[in-house]
Amino acid sequence: MRSPILDYLDTLIAETDHIVGGAPADYIPELAAADPDTVAVALCTVNGTVYASGDAEHHFSIQSMSKPFAYALAIEDHGLDGIREKIGVEPSGEAFNELSLDPETGRPRNPMINAGAIATHALIGSEHEPALGRVLDFFGRLTGREVQLDQAVADSELATADRNLGLAYLLHAAGQLAGDPQESVTGYIRQCAASVTVSDLALMAATLANGGIQPRTGERLLCRESTRQLLSVMATCGMYDAAGDWLTSVGIPAKSGVAGGIIGVLPGQVGVAVFSPRLDGHGNSVRGVEMMQRLSDDLGLHLMEAS
Ligand code: GLN
Numbered sequence: 001m002r003s004p005i006l007d008y009l010d011t012l013i014a015e016t017d018h019i020v021g022g023a024p025a026d027y028i029p030e031l032a033a034a035d036p037d038t039v040a041v042a043l044c045t046v047n048g049t050v051y052a053s054g055d056a057e058h059h060f061s062i063q064s065m066s067k068p069f070a071y072a073l074a075i076e077d078h079g080l081d082g083i084r085e086k087i088g089v090e091p092s093g094e095a096f097n098e099l100s101l102d103p104e105t106g107r108p109r110n111p112m113i114n115a116g117a118i119a120t121h122a123l124i125g126s127e128h129e130p131a132l133g134r135v136l137d138f139f140g141r142l143t144g145r146e147v148q149l150d151q152a153v154a155d156s157e158l159a160t161a162d163r164n165l166g167l168a169y170l171l172h173a174a175g176q177l178a179g180d181p182q183e184s185v186t187g188y189i190r191q192c193a194a195s196v197t198v199s200d201l202a203l204m205a206a207t208l209a210n211g212g213i214q215p216r217t218g219e220r221l222l223c224r225e226s227t228r229q230l231l232s233v234m235a236t237c238g239m240y241d242a243a244g245d246w247l248t249s250v251g252i253p254a255k256s257g258v259a260g261g262i263i264g265v266l267p268g269q270v271g272v273a274v275f276s277p278r279l280d281g282h283g284n285s286v287r288g289v290e291m292m293q294r295l296s297d298d299l300g301l302h303l304m305e306a307s
Contacts, residue, residue: 008298009041009053012291022278022286025258027163030156034060034260034277041291042198044206044271048215052199059195060275061153062139063257064096064112064283066191068230068238069142069204070135071111073124075226086176087111087119089229091237091244096283099167106174112237112255115167121188122179132187136194141221142207142214143200153259154193161185198261198273205263205271208253231265235303242282250292251302256284264292266301 016039026032038060042052075083085107092100092109100109100116108116125131139147168181177184196204207214208231212222222230234253239246246254254264260277262285272295276287296302 003051005043005051006053009043009051012041012294012298013039013054016287016290016294019276019287019290020278022280024260024277025279025283028153028157028160028258030150030153031061031259031277036277038275038277039287040198040275041295042202042273043295044199044202044215046206046210046215046269048203048206050199050202052197052202054198055275056198058275059150059197060261060277061150061192061257061259062194062196062201062261063192063259064117065201065255065257065261065263066135066139066194067112067117067120068208068234068255069138070117070120070124070131070191071233072222072226072230073134073138074111074120075229076223077124080225080229083123086123086178087116089233089236093241096240097163097167099170101174101176106176108171108176110233110237112233113240114164115171118164118168118184118188119171119177121191122177122184125179125187130187132190135191138221139194139196139204141217141219142204143196144203144214144216145200147194147196147200149190150193150195153195154190157189157193158186161189164189192257196261198275201261201263201273202271205265205273207271208265209267209269209271211267231267234265239284240282242280242284246289250289250296251304252296254292256288258283260285260288262288262292264295264301266303270299270301272301
């Protein structure tokens with residue numbers, strides 16, 4: 001029998017069909033070429049059942065949704081105290097590509113903005129094991145399949161990376177970058193170009209909802225403390241300068257990416273993912289935000305609401 005959850009997700013797609021505001025990111029030329037009407041949604045329970053609707057097989061680049069997972073690897077490597085010394089946990093209130101540094105310590109404000117994510121990427125690499133390989137391997141364990149790079153997206157962003165290179169050089173000058181600026185940005189941009197579907201992302205989000213244990217394989221991929229830390233940072237910083245609006249209205253830890261994806265996590269319950277390429281001024285998917293809002297309202301996901 002067809003699950004009522006699938007019917008619900010189909011309705012969600014149909015009822016948000018009229019939302020055509022915003023535009024695909026254009027500072028990465030390859031993303032500007034995306035079909036703006038592609039749309040997908042997926043939900044994964046903490047026992048690993050995935051429900052998906054819309055263009056569920058469509059692959060797109062993970063972009064900034066990679067950041068919390070790279071941060072998790074950095075916590076595992078350096079410990080919670082170690083990582084807190086290097087990267088802050090305060091929302092910046094500024095756009096994702098600003099050089100938002102703590103004025104006292106000089107640390108990037110948080111790992112969800114580009115400056116913090118480039119610094120994070122540099123922290124998880126070593127001569128023996130480059131950061132990119134580790135991240136892709138981690139994505140493979142999280143999704144249960146081999147995750148590839150979208151080379152066209154990576155090349156396109158690498159050719160227009162002046163701003164991220166600028167951030168990396170300034171971080172380096174301030175003694176806040178563990179690696180070479182050029183190499184760190186190249187690796188970070190490739191990390192962002194990992195190609196995923198909404199079902200992959202829902203499973204990744206469900207692993208976070210499940211306290212770090214991948215619900216299908218049963219493998220512990222993150223310890224409970226790292227999971228708690230990264231979900232907390234997603235809650236306060238994941239939607240950039242729209243984070244306060246998001247937490248009050250949708251009410252779950254989330255992370256967006258400029259290709260048009262958003263993941264959301266309700267701890268102990270469910271991971272959700274949506275995709276639609278048209279973005280608002282904060283770099284968050286317009287239709288994606290609306291789909292998440294409806295999911296939260298219809299399924300009662302808001303964390304601050306007593307059940
Ligand atoms: N790769 C993108 C960048 O660095 C990621 C930004 C995002 O998804 N918000 O600009």
